[in-house]
Amino acid sequence: MPLVNGGKIADDSFVKLAADTPLPEGGDILVPAERFIGEADALLRRTGKVGVIWPNNRDIAELVPYLGKIAVVALVFPTFRDGRAYSQARLLRERYNYRGELRATGQILRDQFVFMLRAGFDSFDVKKQSDAEAFMQTAKRYSVFYQPTGDGRITALHRRMQLRHSEGVGT
C-alpha cells in the first residue's frame, strides 16, 4: 500500500507493531491504541518516533495528554463507508490543536481525498497505486467549498461576501 505524504508518494519510516511484538531498539513505530495507552511512558522514552493507530470507536480525547509527544496519529476507515474517523480528525485538528502527522488508513480511495484533506488529514495509506498516483490531480478537483473547517479554505459564503465588498469599492 503506497503512502502519500506531503502530496506525493513517499517512503514510510514507520513500522507497524502488533500488540505483542517485542519493542525494537530504534526506528519509528506505529502502535495500536491499547498498547500505546498501556506503555506510553516506555514507548516515548526510546529513540525513534512514536505514532498511534487509533480505532474509530474510541474517544479521541483520551489521546490529548500525549498529542505534543507523538509524531503520527493514524485513524482508521475499516471500509470507506464508515466515516467516524472524519469526526475524530476534525476534533484532533480543530479542538485539540494536534499539529503532527494525521494519517488515513484502511480502505482509502482517491474519492475521499478532498474530504480527508478538509478534515485535517495530511498523509494517506492508499489502497491502490493508481489512486496514489492520482493524488495531486484529485486533491485539486474542487475549488468551491461550502463548509468552514480547520483547513482554512475559504467558504463559498465568505467568498461571496468578499466579492460583494470588492465590487462595492468602485461604485
Place this chain on the structure above:
Amino acid sequence: MYAYDEIDRTLVNERVSEFRDQVKRRLSGELTEDEFKILRLQNGVYLQLHAYMFRVAIPYGTLASNQLRALAHVARKYDRGYGHFTTRQNIQFNWIKLAELPDALADLAEVGIHAMQTSGNNMRNVTSDQWAGVAPGEIEDPRIWSELIRQHTTLHPEFSFLPRKFKIAITASDHDRAAIKIHDIGLKLIKNEKGETGFEVLVGGGLGRTPFIGKTIKHFVHGRDILSYIEAILRVYNQYGRRDNIYKARIKILVHELGIEKFSREVEEEWQQIRNSSLQIDDEVVEDIRSRFTYPAYEKLPHMPDELRQAAADPDFEAWRKNSVAPHKVQGYSIVTISLKPIGAPPGDATAEQMDALADLADKYSFGEIRVGHEQNLALPHVAKRDLPALWKALDKLGLATPNVNLITDIIACPGLDYCSLANARSIPIAQELTRRFANHELANLIGRLHINISGCINACGHHHVGHIGILGVEKNGEEVYQITIGGRADESAALGNLIGPGVKFDEVADVVEDIVEAYLALRERPEELFMDTVKRLGVEPFKERVYATR
C-alpha cells in the same frame, strides 16, 4: 427563485467531472461494483431491477421553467420519455444507461440542477413546504434557510459517510406541508419574543422498519446558530449512531436508545464548543442568500375577477377549482396544485411532453415557476385568478387537471416491485386499481379528504405509516400480502397509523379499502367530519369489526 451564481455553478460542474471519472473507472474495471456502489449512491444512482435508476434533486421543491424543460430533455434523451416525482422533492428516471449518465448530469448542470446526495448515507436533499413564499400566514420564506442548509450539507467533509441516510425538512407555516415530524431533523421556523428568526428543532423522526414521530430537542435555536446546531447533532450521530446493523442505524434509533434527554445533553455539550465558531451565520450572509431569491412583480388584481365568476357556471371547472386551487398571500392570485394522479395511472409520473407543456404554462401564468410537493403533485405558485379558467382548459388538454387533489385517489405510492430491487410487493397496480374504484368524482367528493399511502416494502418510501389509510406490501411464503393501517397522518399532528387486522392478498386490497370507506361513511357524525377525525374519535375497533365481519 434562487439563482445560482458562478460559485454554485463551479461546484456542480466539478462534481460532474468527478462523477465522470468514477464512471470511467467503473467501466474500465478499475473500480469494483462494490466500490462503485457507494460512489454512485452519493450521486443518486441506484441499480434497480431492470436498469440503473437516476434520482435528481429539486431542492425545497422549487423549479424554474427552464429547469423543468431540462428534466423533460433528460427523460426524452436518456430515458423512456417520462419521469417519476418522489415523496422527497426529487425526480427519478428509471431507464438510464450508466455510460450516458455523466452527460445527463452535465446537461442538468447547465440549468443548475444536480443529483448530489439524493441517495447514500449522507445528508439528503433538503425539503420544504411546496407553498413556501406564497402561503398566507407564513412567518417568512423558509427557502432562504433551506438554501443555506443545502449549501452547508453539500459535499460535507465530515458527514458524507454517516451511519445511514439523513433527511432534513423545513416549514414556516402552522400547517405543516413538509412532513417535518417524520424527518431525521425537522425545523419549524418561528420568531422569538424579540422578533428574531429561529427554529424549533425536532429530531429522530422517520418511517421505515421502526417508525418514530420526531421529538423536540430544542424549542428555539437562533437563526445565526442553526448551522452549528445541526453540525452538533450530526457529530454526535456520526460518532455514536449504530453501524453494526443498517436497520438500527438511523438517528431515530440512537435517540430512542439514549432517550431524548441524554441525546440532547450530548448535542448541547458539543454545540457549546462550536457555536461561536465560523459556523455562525451573520445577517449579511443571510441577506446575500435572500437577495438571490427573486419574487414576481405581482399586479394589483381584484379578489374576484369576472373571468372566475363566469367560469363558476361550469361544474367541471368548479370541481377542479375546489380541490386544486388554494389561497395565495397576494390578493388576486392563487396557488394551483397540478395532480399527477390521473385515474388508472402510476402516481407521480409525468411525461416529457407534459413537463415541457407545463414549463410553457408556468411561463405564461406563473412567472416561470413550478413547485414539487411531497404528495407527488406539482404546483404553479403564482397564478392570477383571472387566468384560472384558461389555465384549467390548458391543463385538461394535457391530462393534468384531474380534480382529485387531497381526495381518495390522490394516492402516494412508491415504485414497488415493478421497478425497485428492494420491494417485496407491487404498489403501483394497487394504486391504479384504487383510483379506478373511486373514479367517480361525486363519490370521492362525498368521502372528502382522505390520503392513501402505499409502500411496497418495509422501507416505507410510500410513507404508509402516515397515510390516513396506509398500505404496506410484504412477502409471505412467496406471496404478496398487504398490511393495512388507519389513522396515520404526516402534518403538524403527525401520527402513525394502527393496524386494522390481518394482512390481505393483492386481489383483496381494494375491497378492504372500500369496506373501510363504507364504514367511515356510516360512522361519521356529520359529512364534515373527515376520515382521520372519525378514526381519532372512535379508534380502530369499529372499523375492524365492519371490515373483518365477513372475511
